[in-house]
Amino acid sequence: MLPKPPPRDSSPGFLYIPPYRIAGVSVAGETTSIQVPELDICFDMGECPRAALSAKYVAISHGHMDHVGGLAYYCSQRRFQGMGNGTIVCDARIASAVQRMMAGFVDLEQQRTPYELIALEPDHQTEIKPNIFLRGFETEHTSPSFGYVIVEKRSKLKPELANLPQEKLKELKDRGQEITRTLEIPLIAYMGDTLPGPHLVRNDVRKAEIIICECTFFEPDHRERAKVGMHMHVHDIAEWLRVVECKAMILTHISRRTHLGYARERLVEMIGPEKAKNVFLLMDNKFNRERYEQQEVAAGVVKPVKEAGAKR
Numbered sequence: 001m002l003p004k005p006p007p008r009d010s011s012p013g014f015l016y017i018p019p020y021r022i023a024g025v026s027v028a029g030e031t032t033s034i035q036v037p038e039l040d041i042c043f044d045m046g047e048c049p050r051a052a053l054s055a056k057y058v059a060i061s062h063g064h065m066d067h068v069g070g071l072a073y074y075c076s077q078r079r080f081q082g083m084g085n086g087t088i089v090c091d092a093r094i095a096s097a098v099q100r101m102m103a104g105f106v107d108l109e110q111q112r113t114p115y116e117l118i119a120l121e122p123d124h125q126t127e128i129k130p131n132i133f134l135r136g137f138e139t140e141h142t143s144p145s146f147g148y149v150i151v152e153k154r155s156k157l158k159p160e161l162a163n164l165p166q167e168k169l170k171e172l173k174d175r176g177q178e179i180t181r182t183l184e185i186p187l188i189a190y191m192g193d194t195l196p197g198p199h200l201v202r203n204d205v206r207k208a209e210i211i212i213c214e215c216t217f218f219e220p221d222h223r224e225r226a227k228v229g230m231h232m233h234v235h236d237i238a239e240w241l242r243v244v245e246c247k248a249m250i251l252t253h254i255s256r257r258t259h260l261g262y263a264r265e266r267l268v269e270m271i272g273p274e275k276a277k278n279v280f281l282l283m284d285n286k287f288n289r290e291r292y293e294q295q296e297v298a299a300g301v302v303k304p305v306k307e308a309g310a311k312r
Contacts, residue, residue, distance in 0.1 A: 012049055013282035016292055017210055017248045020188065023051065026252035026282055028216045028231075031066050034252060034282070036188060039150055041128060043190045043212065045070040053077050057128050059136075060090040061192025062145035063097060071098070072105045075115040087116040089126060089134060091146040095119035125151070132187070137202065139194035141230045147192050149204040152185045188212065189246075193253065195227070196236045201243055211246045212282075213237075214253035218266045234263075238270040241279070249279045260284045 015022045024034035024042070031046030035055055042055035048070035052058075058074060061067055075086040090098055095117060106112050118126050120136035128134050131153050139145045158181050161172070189208035191200070193216075199205065216231040217223070226233035237251065254263055260281055268276045280288065296302045 011285050012051075013285060013288065014292070015248075015250060015280055015282065015288055016295060017250075020210065022210070022212065022250055022282065024282070025049065026214075026254075028214075028253045028255040029066055030256075031069065032253060033070060034190070034212060036150075039129065039132065039188070041134070041150070042074075043148065044068070044192070045074050048074040048077065053081060053083060056084075057087045057089055057134070059134060059146075059148050059190070060088060060094070060098070061139070061147065061190070062091070062141055062143050063094050064143060064193070067193070068098070068101070072102060072113070075102070076105075076113045079113055085114050085116050087118060089118045089120060089136070089148075091136060091138075091144055092119040092121050093144040120146070135204065137199055139192055139199050140197050141193045141195065145192055145194060147194065147199055147205070148190045149186050149202075149208060150188045151204060152187055154183045154185065156181055156183050185209075193231060195230045196232065196240070200240055206243060207245050209246060210248050210250065211244060212250045212252060215251040215263075216253050216255055218254070218258050218263045234266050234270055237267075237279075241271055241275060247278060250282050251279065252282045254281065254283060260287075 012023055012025050020036050020038050022034065022036060025047065026032040026034060032044045033042060033046050033049060033052055034044065035042040035052050037054065040056040042052045042058045044061055044067040045052070045058050046066040046069050052074065058071065071088065078084060078086045088098060099117065102115065120126065122136065122138050125133040125135040133151050133153065135149045135151055136146045139147045184204070186204040186208040188210045189205045189212070191211070191213040193214050205211065214232050215234055215237050216229070217226040217233040223233050223235060241249070254260065260283065263281060264284065264287070267279055271279065297304050
């Protein structure tokens with residue numbers, strides 16, 4: 001009798017929410033690593049997919065192993081591949097613990113892997129690309145935890161000066177008068193592992209174009225389990241969707257015990273089919289692949305199946 005082959009690892013999830021690719025792996029209790037290549041960032045590093053090495057920044061939500069287990073490997077491989085130092089961004093409360101973890105690998109390997117560490121206080125931010133900033137804020141989990149918002153800052157002429165000629169504007173500017181105002185456009189919010197709370201309705205989270213958040217539990221009788229583990233339940237997502245303005249919400253950290261088909265059915269049941277069109281499960285590869293194929297057709301990259309068959 002032949003032995004059973006080993007179980008297959010989860011295939012990375014992928015979604016294209018123009019203009020951003022959201023890619024990675026997220027399974028409750030096992031691993032979370034979610035990359036946005038266009039912004040040079042990866043949220044959490046439970047494992048380090050090869051593609052994630054290109055991320056210049058890794059923003060850590062909290063210190064659980066399924067969110068930091070691949071951190072040392074990420075830093076080491078970036079150096080090994082000649083990609084420069086990795087930069088870790090984290091809640092200031094866990095910064096010293098992250099440093100101690102990384103120092104442990106120095107003792108094990110007998111070599112030092114350089115890396116950068118940015119410890120953020122709540123509502124502080126760091127620039128990750130020109131005019132694009134990563135802002136951290138406290139969430140609520142079983143260990144110190146952070147969420148993040150990526151914000152683009154744009155300078156706009158003050159409305160009351162809109163009709164003035166360029167010469168007058170230059171004159172005002174030369175006198176030292178401020179003629180512009182800064183607009184903040186929240187691009188992506190990442191919530192990490194968290195209970196519901198005031199952090200879900202912050203303006204920069206509520207108005208983010210894309211929200212990436214965990215939803216670990218879907219079964220109706222698991223709401224109490226969600227509270228005990230300080231995680232989100234699909235009921236919390238349904239309540240939250242009433243106030244957010246995002247064009248897409250991406251759910252991560254779903255438990256293996258929950259079939260993804262069932263999770264999607266529960267979503268439709270809780271929020272209705274129209275709202276469900278803009279809520280995606282990162283690891284629902286079949287659904288997401290079909291959606292991407294439709295995007296290719298709409299963009300003219302490939303021809304619809306019927307049209308291609310008609311020409312044969």
